[in-house]
Amino acid sequence: MTPPVRIVVTIPDGRCDELDGVVPFPPDFAARYRAAGYWRGRVLGDLLRPSPGGDSVAVVAGGDSVAVVAGGDSVAVVAGGDSVAVVDPAGRRWAYAELDDLADRFAAGLADLGVARGDRVVVQLPNIAEFAVVSIGCYRLGAIPVYGLPGHRQREIGYLIRHSDAVAYVVADQHQGFRYPELARQVRREAPALRHVVVVGDPDGFTGYADLLLAEPRELPGPDPSDVAFFLLSGGTTGLPKLIPRTHDDYAYQLTATARACGMDEHGCYLASLPVAHNAALGCPGLLGTLAVGGKVLLPPNPSPDEVFELIGSERVTLTTLMPPMVQMWRDALEFFDVDLSGLLIQVGSAHLSPELARGIYTEMGSRLTHWFGMAEGILTYTRLDDPIDVIVHTQGRPLAEADEIRVVDPEGADVPPGEVGELLTRGPYTIRGYYRAPEVNATAFTADGFLRTGDLVRFTPDGNMVVEGRLKDVINKGGEKITAAELEDVLHLHPALRRVAVVGVPDPVMGEVPCVFAVCAEPVPTLRDVREYLREAGVAGYKLPDHFEVVDSLPRTTVGKIDKNRLRQSLSAPSSGLPNPGRG
CATH class of the missing domain: 3.40.50.980 (Rossmann fold)
Structure with missing residues (x-):
């Protein structure tokens, strides 16, 4: 793996600013991505402006891939002037x-x-x-x-x-x-x-x-286009989030390629149902991708049906990104609203979408679905708009770029036979080569030749579509929000009444998965309410607070002495926080 290096940014006045801890794309890969047209030398500050020379952005599909190229037939003319760019929560229209x-x-x-x-x-x-x-x-x-x-x-x-x-x-x-x-x-x-x-x-x-x-x-x-443009956050197994450096080059490609994939152009309207600081709502195509092709972005106060259903009709929304719990809420609310969702494409990813709910997007909501898998680190797969319904419902589609390199490996790192389940490894023109200032993490998160170990278990169907079967990482996916078990455990270990602690994700019918704390306790035994208040006072975000608390005599161990979280999950087939008792509250 390429070791962390120091990037020296030279300012025209001669002063230098050192940005250390960034793992760059190797020069030969960078040259390859530029030659293939993935990286065009644009910087994200040019959003809201036409391309140099007045050329519009052109995105051309090649087979199953999407690549950005110069020239050709334009599919999106960058809007400007009085064209509406953003409608904010107060209803103000920003040109x-x-x-x-x-x-x-x-x-x-x-x-x-x-x-x-x-x-x-x-x-x-x-x-x-x-x-x-x-x-x-x-x-x-x-x-x-x-x-x-x-x-x-x-x-x-x-x-x-x-x-x-x-x-x-x-x-x-x-x-x-x-x-x-x-x-x-x-x-x-x-x-x-x-x-x-x-x-x-x-x-x-x-x-x-x-x-x-x-x-x-x-x-x-x-x-410079090769500079880091911003840092996203990664939910991992190491406690607090890792920083993901995204460059102008790689993210500019992602914006235009995902816009093309979702049919977004200057006539489109994106409804931001997720926080725009998330990769999905920021640039898949999200806020920035929609602005890059001249479309309109709606920023409602929240994505509840009573806030957004009227907007979908009045603003002619064409695309939104939803987590499965919100899809279910919208579907269930339709009987109370007179709204036409037939012009809406719903983009779903980052959490398990049941086939029944996926089909309901078509049969009950009258909308269309594009099924995605993605990481803030880069790799994106998606179902194409013209894929058969069974492919859209049951798979997460194919990679965004032809240059995305995919491996599926067993625990020893050997490629598994086609169709078998293994860990997804990937590298490509918009997937990072290392986390920021994290050399120890990078040593295990990336292979020696630069493949990102995603921690996700996948298989590929005979027609090349990816199916996500689970994940290796100890991350709890609560309605699309990633919660690291290690972070909660780090704080809870300081609680005077909690002698030993383990945090796992357990199934939830609404959120998909929620945190559950297992603890060996001293007297007085705390309740769930006590544990939540302790975490809140420690400065932990509200969405990370556990939904369940189980008092146990001991924590099961694997043969190598690690806490056996699989056994803990299996011990709770249907947890319920219920009424307060010595272990729950």
């Missing part, structure tokens, strides 16, 4: 020209604060139009957003700021009753490198987002 100008001003305002190319900026914003302004402004300056989630609290945000050496932190003043300036005050005490807190709304003693927009646009150094 392309307006967002373009605000992004320039935000970039200049950051520069006036001393934020420079290569500096990291933790961005924790809900689904509001300012998310696009802040992101694109950072891309234009060459500053690197680190995307936190709205539900993150002191533990997660403090880690992101310290691990990335962030110099700035951008938040909303409040969201869903939570005030973020107070969180900023807490994390700032532990992060000496953090120089600026920028607040959208009431700045509460910090720098106001609106004040940065007073800066006059000007030429800025900007990034």
